Amino acid sequence: MRRLQQLKNVRHTLTGALTAVLSAALLCLAVLGTGINAKAAQLATPLEGxxxxxxxxNxxxxxxxxxxxxFVMVRVGNTKYGIDSKAVENINAANAAGLRVGAYCYTYAKSAAEAAADAELTLSVINGLPVSFPVAIDIEDKSQQNLPTETQQAIVxxxxxxxxxxGYTPIVYTNKNxxxxxxxxxxxxxxxxxxxxxxTYSGAYTMWQNGIASSLPxxxxxxxxxxVFSDYFNQIVENGTSSVDGATYVNWRKTSGTGFDGTNVTKLSWEQDLLNSIGATTTTTPATTTTTTTTTTSNAEQKKKQLKEAKDDLANKQAYRDACQLQLTLYQQQYDAYYGLFEQLAATPNCDPATLQTAADSVHMKQQEIVDATNNLQTAQADVDAAQAKVDSLSK
Structure with missing residues (x-):
């Protein structure tokens, strides 16, 4: 079992591998049609936001x-400059007024790993808040303008x-050029x-920022x-089944349904997604199978069946152990991102104490998650060792 320091050393390699898989899969999904997104359910009349x-x-x-x-799209912040000081207040106040509320992250990311850190920061801010519209990555900073297209695609x-x-609906913001x-x-x-x-953008789009208003009441x-042109109002629902995409939502977050590319997917917790991605079953330990021995079943056949069951059990426990390993690696990566943010805030003159405390709380939360994930990994490894011993015994 790898130690935390070893996990820290390999996290960039792991992130790169996962990003390569994601990018390869996502880049092959063509955007159908041009202009306003033909794939999404359209509003009869565009609505203002x-x-x-x-x-x-204020x-x-x-x-x-x-x-x-x-609708209102609220900036949440980024890992370079921290959390927007009015993000939580704006989200709650806009929702209380009956507006649909989305969020956006103005990113300075120059790599997929930095984009992942921005995404995790965004989720940490909006978790538990009434975010009922898409969540955007805003990529337009001058520091990113010379990045290769493939790097920008990986970031997005x-x-x-x-x-x-x-469970949120992602969207990409930038200017037409x-x-x-x-x-x-x-x-x-x-x-x-x-x-x-x-x-006049010829590609598919669902929202358009058309200018700056100077006299809105x-x-x-x-x-x-x-x-906005797409019917996010009926697609994203607070609880229940969406009449637009048939997905199930809980507290505005999708838990099952159809992906944006039309592929039938089931969204559970991200931990379950990890288990699914490495081929583990939805339960960590298979149900015990009771074998009834009849007079016609030979000892050899019975032992063969027991060995097969033991190997299946071992494979399942190994898959869960690997998922725990990956989970721990991701928690360590998130910890590094949050700690880096905390250090930046602590070094900022006149930093808002509430913002600094939020960052410190995030660091402490990740520390505890690392401890819990380490314990889970140790338990999972012990289960693998026991299952391996049983296979070895039956193989003799």
Missing amino acids: VDISSYNG IDFATLRASGIS NTFCAIIQNA WFEQKLGAVSWDAWVAQYNPTC GAPGQIDHDY
Whole structure:
């Protein structure tokens, strides 16, 4: 069994391998049609929304909704500069006013591993909050403009895969020129920024940021203005079955249903996804099979059957052990990302104490998860050793 330090040393290799698999699978999914996404259920009339951050100050969301705004995309932050100081407040307040609420991460990631850290930070912020609209990765920073297309695709695919595996609907935001000249077409929903009377992006898209509004009731100063074309309002439901995609949702998060590419998938916990990805069964220990010996069953046949059952049991326990190993590796990676964020915040002059405490709490949470995952791995390894001993005994 590997020690934590060994896991830390191999985490980048593991992340790279997982990212390569995700990217290869996701890049082969073609975006059907051009213009407004033909695959998604469409609204009869596009609805208006805004996207906001702490820079927009205090917003009267009830007044904003009364003015005709239907949804809000809230910035959550990133691992470079930390959590947006008004993210949680904005999400809760917008939801209380009856608005649909999405989230976005303005990423500075230059690799898939950094994108994964941003995705995990995003999930840590929105977990338990009423996020009822898509969750976006915003890729447009000047530090990323010279990255190769394949690197940008890996960044986007990694972030969106993690968001989707957590039950949310991912979407990719950038401007029209960036989509066309740097990132290329994506197989996720697209949110295109183009300040123009019409959106002239030829690829598929479900949302459009069309400009900046300077006089919206309830919003002080200027605020980004958007349109949504896809019926996320009926697709993403609080609890129950979606009338649009037939998926099951619990607290706004998908737990089963159809993936964006039309493939029938079942979304359980991400731990179960890991088990499924390495071929483990949905139970960690197979049910005991009772063998009834008849007078016609020879001792040799009975032993052969017992050996087969023991080998099946061993394979199942090994698969679960491997899943525990991978889970521990991922927790260690998340810990490093959270600790790095905490160090950045601690070194920032006049850092908001509440923000620093949130970061510290995240570090402590990951520490405990690492301890629990280590114990699970030790138990799983002991079960493998016992199962192996039984196979060895029956093989004699």
